[in-house]
Amino acid sequence: MQRVHEIDLETLDALGRGCAVLGTGGGGDVAAPLIAAAHAIRTRGPVPIVQLSDLPNDALIAPLSGIGAPTVSVEMLPGQSEVHRLREAAERFMGGPLSAVMSSEIGGSNGVEPLLWASLLGLPIVDADGMGRAFPEVQMVSMNVAGLPVNVVIVADLAGNVTTIQPIDGDWSERIARAACVAGGASALMADYILTAEQARGAVIEGSVSHAVHLGQSTVGAADPLEALRSELDARVLISGKIVDIERRTGGGFVRGSVVVEEIGGAGRLTRVEIQNENLAVFEDGEVLASVPDLISVVDTQTASAISTESLRYGQRVSVLAWPCHPLWRTDRGLTIAGPRAFGYAIDYVPVEKIGSSVV
Amino acid sequence: MQRVHEIDLETLDALGRGCAVLGTGGGGDVAAPLIAAAHAIRTRGPVPIVQLSDLPNDALIAPLSGIGAPTVSVEMLPGQSEVHRLREAAERFMGGPLSAVMSSEIGGSNGVEPLLWASLLGLPIVDADGMGRAFPEVQMVSMNVAGLPVNVVIVADLAGNVTTIQPIDGDWSERIARAACVAGGASALMADYILTAEQARGAVIEGSVSHAVHLGQSTVGAADPLEALRSELDARVLISGKIVDIERRTGGGFVRGSVVVEEIGGAGRLTRVEIQNENLAVFEDGEVLASVPDLISVVDTQTASAISTESLRYGQRVSVLAWPCHPLWRTDRGLTIAGPRAFGYAIDYVPVEKIGSSVV
Numbered sequence: 001m002q003r004v005h006e007i008d009l010e011t012l013d014a015l016g017r018g019c020a021v022l023g024t025g026g027g028g029d030v031a032a033p034l035i036a037a038a039h040a041i042r043t044r045g046p047v048p049i050v051q052l053s054d055l056p057n058d059a060l061i062a063p064l065s066g067i068g069a070p071t072v073s074v075e076m077l078p079g080q081s082e083v084h085r086l087r088e089a090a091e092r093f094m095g096g097p098l099s100a101v102m103s104s105e106i107g108g109s110n111g112v113e114p115l116l117w118a119s120l121l122g123l124p125i126v127d128a129d130g131m132g133r134a135f136p137e138v139q140m141v142s143m144n145v146a147g148l149p150v151n152v153v154i155v156a157d158l159a160g161n162v163t164t165i166q167p168i169d170g171d172w173s174e175r176i177a178r179a180a181c182v183a184g185g186a187s188a189l190m191a192d193y194i195l196t197a198e199q200a201r202g203a204v205i206e207g208s209v210s211h212a213v214h215l216g217q218s219t220v221g222a223a224d225p226l227e228a229l230r231s232e233l234d235a236r237v238l239i240s241g242k243i244v245d246i247e248r249r250t251g252g253g254f255v256r257g258s259v260v261v262e263e264i265g266g267a268g269r270l271t272r273v274e275i276q277n278e279n280l281a282v283f284e285d286g287e288v289l290a291s292v293p294d295l296i297s298v299v300d301t302q303t304a305s306a307i308s309t310e311s312l313r314y315g316q317r318v319s320v321l322a323w324p325c326h327p328l329w330r331t332d333r334g335l336t337i338a339g340p341r342a343f344g345y346a347i348d349y350v351p352v353e354k355i356g357s358s359v360v
Numbered sequence: 361m362q363r364v365h366e367i368d369l370e371t372l373d374a375l376g377r378g379c380a381v382l383g384t385g386g387g388g389d390v391a392a393p394l395i396a397a398a399h400a401i402r403t404r405g406p407v408p409i410v411q412l413s414d415l416p417n418d419a420l421i422a423p424l425s426g427i428g429a430p431t432v433s434v435e436m437l438p439g440q441s442e443v444h445r446l447r448e449a450a451e452r453f454m455g456g457p458l459s460a461v462m463s464s465e466i467g468g469s470n471g472v473e474p475l476l477w478a479s480l481l482g483l484p485i486v487d488a489d490g491m492g493r494a495f496p497e498v499q500m501v502s503m504n505v506a507g508l509p510v511n512v513v514i515v516a517d518l519a520g521n522v523t524t525i526q527p528i529d530g531d532w533s534e535r536i537a538r539a540a541c542v543a544g545g546a547s548a549l550m551a552d553y554i555l556t557a558e559q560a561r562g563a564v565i566e567g568s569v570s571h572a573v574h575l576g577q578s579t580v581g582a583a584d585p586l587e588a589l590r591s592e593l594d595a596r597v598l599i600s601g602k603i604v605d606i607e608r609r610t611g612g613g614f615v616r617g618s619v620v621v622e623e624i625g626g627a628g629r630l631t632r633v634e635i636q637n638e639n640l641a642v643f644e645d646g647e648v649l650a651s652v653p654d655l656i657s658v659v660d661t662q663t664a665s666a667i668s669t670e671s672l673r674y675g676q677r678v679s680v681l682a683w684p685c686h687p688l689w690r691t692d693r694g695l696t697i698a699g700p701r702a703f704g705y706a707i708d709y710v711p712v713e714k715i716g717s718s719v720v
Contacts, residue, residue, distance in 0.1 A: 085526075089526065092453065093452065093453075159528060159532060160528040161525065161526065161527045161528055161532050161536055162525075162526040163523060163524070163525045163526075163536055164523070164524040164525075164526075165521065165522075165523045165524075165540075166445075166449065166521065166522040166523075166524075167521045168519060168520040168521055172519060172521050172544075175543045175544075176521055176523055176540055176543045176544065178543070179539035179540055179542065179543035180523070180525075180536055180539060180540060182539065183535045183536045183538070183539035184532075184535075184536065
């Protein structure tokens, strides 16, 4: 895969489309962050993208993301000052300057907002992320899967408070960071770990930014955008139809719910997509069609644009795509951290490409 | 008042009795901390008490306390390792070593536990505190009343997590520290501010440790312990009677409830003491007999030993004492932070010594 070297206004749009698909419904809507990032690029120029191999071993990387309920963050513009407060706390804690930022999760707004944060800080972005997708909880990052102890989690909320957490493990980082986030208004900026480049090697998913850009570029101008996207992802189309039922609630810092899609022009098949910020699993007649950690995206059938979970509406014509996750998530530890049972489903994980043959 | 220079096993007992009275029902039960502090003194010797005026201007003081619901902490022994983790985080944050610890609240267990923490750290205790009593919330400290911006709040929980909060003000410090405490098991060690000795002058209540010791000594061997305590405090005895009703629940990190005391051998008067960790107000026939920030203590009528809110039981023979708070709490800002309205009572504060004449 060809790597991108910077994000300018043109590649920004492709990045946004790609991140929305990789968001698997979560990670926050990309619309507002795209506006903020475009403004940043117009003001201060393109944002440099660096490869991990370009950084010295001791360079400090801050993996950043928003934390909170997308239903809250979609109604708020990204703030300009949290990232400065977060940097100050990070550098104070680490005793040295940050060299680069990284997207903690490439999926959704969290793949786009680092452009704003990097631009504001005058730092490059590492062409990597901590998920290769989006996940709803703090401990669900590749660094944790790779066994790297979490040295620090920093939460900078919109009110101006900064909370620096030294958790004993990833599960505790989720509990305390979530509590700090909810106390601070259910939407905040977070650094999950501060890594040296040396620690990051093998513990992050490299090439994520470039991948998102290529994904976004694949559908632009395509005769059949859905097929172009399916092909680029090597995904399955689990169903194409209409949203006929939707249930969604916000609480404890999460959006949870489910959506039912009825096939159009077929035998009236019904599939149910279950959600905790992200699309977690797809069921049909009690059978699993796909589940975490594999990626599940609900896209507009005509344009192949991904639809985030908080933007799903009754009557939308959608297609549900599923495709394999990064191999790291299929390890025993990866499945313990983000497999179906980590989300309360009493089912074993089966790789999406190996599930039945009843689907398209 | 004569100042004490160290706490040994003998003064420890008096300190415990005095802190229980100043706890106004809260700040945690002193029994378990007294055992832990006695063990520490037997192992490492008496704990030195220093006056603020003895410290250089730039000496760093950590005001420490437990945070959480007394109903939880009463069932747990004080931990030995949180204080080391907290010190490490404090010194990392401040960029220099701590010179002394201080009790954030002299009332209840929080007046006794600093002995254990100081002993473990090999540091002296400053003869001062941040309340002159106990209060249930993080922002209710003299440093906040004095207008000192809260630079940092550090919460070290029993699981081993350390959370360093840079709040924008006292109210936010309460929200986020409470959330971190509840997430970490509803009982934790906290530093509320890290102060230089220069900042502490005028912003803390001096002489608190000595005051608690003298208070505890006043009742030992007295012919009439209740009268000895009342006289030492210059307190009013609002009622002497029997607990005939009690309601208490634990939630959100607090104990809340009320207790009704019926007069014995009198006209059958009933008074109600309302509680949020501490005794907040005393009512009789809809009239206020005393309220925060003045001090209200429920004591055993025979021994004058204070009874903490979580130890109140049906049928206990008790007396309810009330006496004036430190003048700092009677300023406009003091009453805004910890007057009746700060606890949700739609009543104006009247100094306890000026309320009616119907009481003894």
